[in-house]
Amino acid sequence: MSVLELRGVSKTYGQGPAEVHALAGLSLSVAAGEMVAVMGPSGSGKSTLLTIAGSLEEPTSGEVLVGGAALSGMSRNGKARLRRRVIGYVFQDFNLLPGLTAAENVALPLELDGVAVGKARAAGLAALDGLGLAGRASRFPDELSGGERQRVAIARALVGARQLLLADEPSGALDSVNAEDVVRLLHEACQRGVAAVVVTHNAQLAAWAGRVVFLRDGQVTGQTTPPTGPESLLAGPGQGR
Amino acid sequence: MNTGLRERPARAGAVGNGGVPARRAVIRWAWRLFRRERRQQILVVALLAAAVAATILGVAAAASAPADLNAAIHGTANGALILPGSDPHLAADIAAIQQRYAVGPVDVIENQTIAVPGSVATLDLRAQDPYGRYGQPMLSLVSGRYPHGPGEVAVSSGAASLFNLHIGDTWHQAGQPRRVTGLVENPANLRDEFALVAPGQVRAPTQVTVLFHENRRAFFGAGSQKFPGGAQPMRGQPTVSNGPASLSPAATVLVLAVFGLIFIGLVAMAGFTMMAQRRLRALAMLAAAGATDRNIRLVMVATGAVVGVAGTLVGAAAGFAAWIAYAPRLQATAGHVIDPAHLPWPVIATAMALAVITAIAAAWRPARSAARIPVVAALSGRPAPPKTPHRFAVPAIVLLAAGLGLLASSGGWAELGVNGGTLGWGAATVYGGKDTLLLVAGIVATAVGALLLAPLAVAPASGRSRARAGRGAARAARPPPLPDPVRGRPRRSQLRRVPRGAHLHPGHRQLFQPPYLRRAQPRTQPAHRLPAQHHRNRLRF
Numbered sequence: 001m002s003v004l005e006l007r008g009v010s011k012t013y014g015q016g017p018a019e020v021h022a023l024a025g026l027s028l029s030v031a032a033g034e035m036v037a038v039m040g041p042s043g044s045g046k047s048t049l050l051t052i053a054g055s056l057e058e059p060t061s062g063e064v065l066v067g068g069a070a071l072s073g074m075s076r077n078g079k080a081r082l083r084r085r086v087i088g089y090v091f092q093d094f095n096l097l098p099g100l101t102a103a104e105n106v107a108l109p110l111e112l113d114g115v116a117v118g119k120a121r122a123a124g125l126a127a128l129d130g131l132g133l134a135g136r137a138s139r140f141p142d143e144l145s146g147g148e149r150q151r152v153a154i155a156r157a158l159v160g161a162r163q164l165l166l167a168d169e170p171s172g173a174l175d176s177v178n179a180e181d182v183v184r185l186l187h188e189a190c191q192r193g194v195a196a197v198v199v200t201h202n203a204q205l206a207a208w209a210g211r212v213v214f215l216r217d218g219q220v221t222g223q224t225t226p227p228t229g230p231e232s233l234l235a236g237p238g239q240g241r
Numbered sequence: 242m243n244t245g246l247r248e249r250p251a252r253a254g255a256v257g258n259g260g261v262p263a264r265r266a267v268i269r270w271a272w273r274l275f276r277r278e279r280r281q282q283i284l285v286v287a288l289l290a291a292a293v294a295a296t297i298l299g300v301a302a303a304a305s306a307p308a309d310l311n312a313a314i315h316g317t318a319n320g321a322l323i324l325p326g327s328d329p330h331l332a333a334d335i336a337a338i339q340q341r342y343a344v345g346p347v348d349v350i351e352n353q354t355i356a357v358p359g360s361v362a363t364l365d366l367r368a369q370d371p372y373g374r375y376g377q378p379m380l381s382l383v384s385g386r387y388p389h390g391p392g393e394v395a396v397s398s399g400a401a402s403l404f405n406l407h408i409g410d411t412w413h414q415a416g417q418p419r420r421v422t423g424l425v426e427n428p429a430n431l432r433d434e435f436a437l438v439a440p441g442q443v444r445a446p447t448q449v450t451v452l453f454h455e456n457r458r459a460f461f462g463a464g465s466q467k468f469p470g471g472a473q474p475m476r477g478q479p480t481v482s483n484g485p486a487s488l489s490p491a492a493t494v495l496v497l498a499v500f501g502l503i504f505i506g507l508v509a510m511a512g513f514t515m516m517a518q519r520r521l522r523a524l525a526m527l528a529a530a531g532a533t534d535r536n537i538r539l540v541m542v543a544t545g546a547v548v549g550v551a552g553t554l555v556g557a558a559a560g561f562a563a564w565i566a567y568a569p570r571l572q573a574t575a576g577h578v579i580d581p582a583h584l585p586w587p588v589i590a591t592a593m594a595l596a597v598i599t600a601i602a603a604a605w606r607p608a609r610s611a612a613r614i615p616v617v618a619a620l621s622g623r624p625a626p627p628k629t630p631h632r633f634a635v636p637a638i639v640l641l642a643a644g645l646g647l648l649a650s651s652g653g654w655a656e657l658g659v660n661g662g663t664l665g666w667g668a669a670t671v672y673g674g675k676d677t678l679l680l681v682a683g684i685v686a687t688a689v690g691a692l693l694l695a696p697l698a699v700a701p702a703s704g705r706s707r708a709r710a711g712r713g714a715a716r717a718a719r720p721p722p723l724p725d726p727v728r729g730r731p732r733r734s735q736l737r738r739v740p741r742g743a744h745l746h747p748g749h750r751q752l753f754q755p756p757y758l759r760r761a762q763p764r765t766q767p768a769h770r771l772p773a774q775h776h777r778n779r780l781r782f
Contacts, residue, residue, distance in 0.1 A: 056529060056616040077258070077533050084259075084531025095526045095620075099273030104266075111266035112531045114259040156530065 001068070003163050003195035004030040004053055009062030011048050011218070022048040024218040025062070030197055032163065035190040037209035038199045045218040046199040047168055053197060054089050054166045055079040067163055084113040088157025088194075090186075092169035094149040096141040096156075102128060102148075103137035106155045113160070127155040131185060147178030154185050158194070165189060165196040171205055183208050258533050267536045270527075271543035274520065281516065285509045285603075286552040289596050292505050293556025294563060296498040296592040301564045302571060303490030304588075305579045313429035313577070314475065318348065318375035320455030321475035322468055326353070326446035335451055337469040343453035348373040351446040355414065355436075357403060364400055365435040366414070368443040371425075375452035378429060380437070381578065384408065385423025388439045394419035397426055399434035412436075415444075428578035450475070491585045496684050498592050502599045503688050509548070509603035517541055517607040524611050525619030538608040545604025549597035557593060634697055641690030647683030 011023040022045045030036050038046050051057040052064060055071050064071045067086050071079065083089070096105045107124030111117060128137050131151045141149055150170060157165055167186060171179030183198070183205045190196050190210075198209060206212050214222040259266075275282065315321040322338055324331060339347045351368040371380045371387040380387075385408045388395050394414075396406055401424060406412055410421045419438070427433035451472070468474070517524070524537050565581050572579040611619075 051617045054529070056620075080528070080531050080533045082531075083529065089529050091529075091620075095529070097270060097523055097526055097530075099277050100270055104269075108266060108527075109531050112259045112263045112533075112536060114262050116262055117265065120262070 001032065002029045002065070003032050003067055004028070004197065005063075005065040006049075006053065007063040007065075009049075009052060009059045009064060011045070011052060011057070012060045021218050023052070023059070026215075026218060026220060028213065028220065030164075030195045032195050033190055033193045034211065035187060035196045035198065035209045037206035037212045038197060038215060039201065039203070039206055039212060040215035040221075044215040046215055048218075049215070050089075050166045050168050050197060050199055053164075054087050055082055056089075081113070084109045085160060086163050088159075088162040088165045090150070090153050090157045090165065090167040090170045092172040094141070094146070094153050094173070096149055096152060098141060101138050101140055102133060102144065102152045102155075105141070105152055106159050109156065110160055123159055124155070127159045128152065131155050146174055147181065150174060150178065150182050151185065154182065154189075158189055162194060165194050167196065167198040169199055169201070171200065171202060179205060258535050263532075263536055264539060267527075267532070267539045268543045271540045272547060274523075274540075275544055275547045278516070278519075281519075282512070282548050282551075285505075285512045285548050285600070286555065288505045288508060289549060289552025289600060290556035290559060292498060292501050293553050293593060293596045294560035295501070296494060297557060297560030297589055298563050298567065299494040299498070300491045300588050300592065301560075301581075301584050302567070303494045304585045305568070305583070306571060306575050307490065308575060308577045309429055312378050313427060313433065314379075315450070315452050316348070316373075316375040316378045318452035318454065320453050322451045322453075322472035323475055324449040324451065324472045326351070326448050328449070328471070331449060334469040334472065335449070338451050338472065339453065341469075342456050344456050345454055346374060348375040348452040349440070350376055350450040350452070351440075351443040352448050352450065353443045353445055354447045362403075364403070365433075366438065366443055367435045368438050368440050368446070370440050371437070373452075375454075379427050381426050381428045383424040383426055385421075387425070388419075388422050388437060388442075390439060391442055392417075392419055393422045393439065395423040395425045395437045396421060397434045397436070398424060399432075400436050403434070426578070431572070431576045431578065489585075491588045492681075495588050495592055496681055499595065499681075499685060500688055502595055503692065506599040506603045507692070509545075509600055510606060513541065513545060513604045513607040514610075516544065517611040521611060521614065521619045525614075525616045528616045529620065534612040537612040538605075541604045541608030541611060542601055545601045545608075546597065548604075549600025552600065553593045553596045556596065634694075637690050637693035637697065639690075640686045641694060644683045644685070644687030644690050647679050647686060649683075651679035651683055 006026055006028045009023055009026045010021065013020045013022055026045070026049065028036075028049070038049060040046050048057070052059050053066070055064075055066070055074070066082060069082070071082075074082070096102075097108065100108065103121060103124045105124075106127050107117075107120040110120035110123055115123075125134065125137055128134055131154065133148060133151055133155065136144060136148055136152075141152070144152065150173075154167075154170070157167075165186065170186065171182050174182060179202065186196055186198060187208045198205075200206050212224045213220055214224075258264075320342060322342070324334055328334055335347065335349060348370065350373075353366040354363045355366050357364055369376055369380065371377070371382070382395075383398065385395065394412055396404070396412070401407070401421075404412060406421050408421055408423060412419050412421055414436070425435075425437050427435070520540075524540060527540065528537060564584075568579050568581040
């Protein structure tokens with residue numbers, strides 16, 4: 001069953017001469033446990049695809065289903081509930097809330113969902129522990145390194161029973177070692193059954209994905225299914241891609 | 242890594258907005274943000290604190306400064322008759338007064354005016370029971386003790402300095418020695434200088450005052466008939482009126498404070514708008530994490546509440562400190578004892594609550610606007626396109642008219658005359674009631690109406706400014722002057738006529754022009770004639 005399904009989704013910004021088609025009839029389906037990398041040049045609609053899939057933005061036309069539920073008929077509160085329970089979002093620039101510790105940041109979606117503070121905090125700590133950040137739980141975002149912040153953001157995106165992980169250039173602000181770590185964490189989450197859509201410009205990181213989708217001018221221009229594992233990069237031309 | 246949490250909120254009501262845990266999390270974050278950004282809140286906190294402090298000081302002074310003249314001359318009695326000291330049947334007349342006009346016992350005060358040697362001034366030698374039923378509020382012991390026997394006296398501070406007396410001294414008055422046992426005062430009138438002796442110790446009273454709780458029907462029924470022994474009723478302050486109720490001084494200060502708070506609220510709203518703008522990205526992160534619109538509004542409203550409470554507490558501390566420091570000075574000026582703790586607490590509590598409400602109300606609109614901004618726009622830092630502001634012409638006029646009508650029907654600020662509408666003494670002064678409500682409602686409605694009407698009054702002026710700006714733009718659009726054919730550049734006299742920036746390329750000129758000129762520009766260069774790329778650059782993804 002598809003966790004995320006986009007059917008003929010279009011998104012147009014502006015009106016008249018300033019009209020820009022960010023997405024043009026895009027269709028995409030992501031199954032549970034699948035990791036999909038989205039690549040394409042700037043302005044091809046990658047981020048728009050994620051924001052629409054994450055219910056942060058409305059498509060101009062088309063249908064988006066998350067966990068089988070159509071977003072079009074959902075109220076703002078319903079979408080917020082979906083973001084708390086089903087969708088985890090990882091941004092390029094971490095987007096941790098200032099003033100909250102790492103543990104509080106991770107526990108926040110659970111608390112917003114009505115889980116008692118103690119239990120939410122315990123789940124947050126467990127998530128941080130799983131990412132090797134238990135010792136940094138009481139630190140504020142500005143006391144963490146870039147890699148640590150992104151791992152905290154991933155922990156926040158995964159905490160609870162999330163089914164869909166949307167990552168917009170999650171390694172864009174990181175060095176190669178941290179970037180590799182972050183993508184490995186995303187890959188591990190997918191192996192546990194989470195569906196993930198990762199926007200990236202980095203082909204090496206895209207190689208971790210089960211499928212790579214190429215976008216151009218808001219349309220899917222191609223899809224590949226590389227052999228599993230990063231060793232596919234070492235493969236010769238014409239093999240697997 | 243296992244981060245799964247299968248437990249979900251048990252209560253159905255918590256599903257939509259996360260219930261108490263969500264509110265607690267949001268308020269905790271708002272509190273942390275307030276602590277981090279406290280320096281940026283100083284202006285609003287200071288304004289609220291100043292308003293609260295000024296209100297507390299003003300209310301305290303306004304409530305304490307007016308003297309209760311009735312208490313100064315007849316204590317708590319609501320009836321008083323003055324008998325001449327020369328009355329040969331003094332005891333019988335007092336008994337008659339008690340029997341006919343009084344309900345319960347009477348309190349008798351004997352006064353004798355005595356000359357001060359070497360001066361034209363006189364002093365009142367007063368025989369009064371310090372624990373008398375009605376006269377007790379007229380006496381207070383400053384030090385020592387009250388006189389008990391025939392050879393004892395207590396004096397006021399003025400009398401003590403007049404005769405250079407101290408506690409334990411002996412005062413020879415009219416050949417009779419009296420030992421000074423204490424210093425006393427009339428708390429309701431500190432300028433009342435007298436010497437107090439025990440009841441019955443005045444040999445030749447000039448007048449005798451009989452205080453009692455009057456039998457109203459008998460007292461007023463007496464009308465023009467003579468009271469026993471030629472007694473005269475004591476005139477006091479009117480206490481009950483059948484005219485329009487006037488606003489108490491404390492309530493007047495509160496009304497003025499409401500005006501001040503309205504304007505502080507506008508400043509605070511601007512401050513909270515700036516704060517919301519600064520926090521826009523963080524609020525969008527919260528929304529992306531699953532916060533509802535209500536949660537996002539709560540962040541700003543909670544901040545408003547924190548700012549309001551902080552300002553109110555600081556202002557209250559400052560106001561009470563100022564009042565405690567000022568009360569002794571006011572006491573000396575007002576001429577009566579002021580108890581710093583005897584304040585109109587409900588009025589002060591109302592003022593403090595209004596300050597908190599002002600801050601919350603000021604934060605509400607920015608909170609609502611922040612919650613409505615699309616998450617993606619907020620995350621990317623793209624500001625929402627400005628909307629044409631609503632001009633509340635009809636509500637403003639209705640409010641202003643209603644406010645003025647309410648003010649007119651409330652009786653305005655008219656104070657009652659001292660001798661107007663006298664019904665008796667001693668009863669509590671009547672303030673407030675329906676007329677006061679009308680007055681307060683009228684003031685608030687007038688203020689809000691004026692506030693809403695202000696932009697309409699400003700609009701014509703800004704229209705003239707825009708027209709001037711448009712003419713400036715037209716001048717700027719003129720072609721540059723032709724160069725001097727000899728020198729190959731414009732003449733100096735021509736350059737002086739050239740508007741600033743006219744030599745620039747039109748695209749560059751736009752960059753250096755103020756926004757109102759830029760708005761006027763499309764009239765001279767239609768959008769459809771701009772290069773297509775120009776439009777494409779307006780949006781970025």
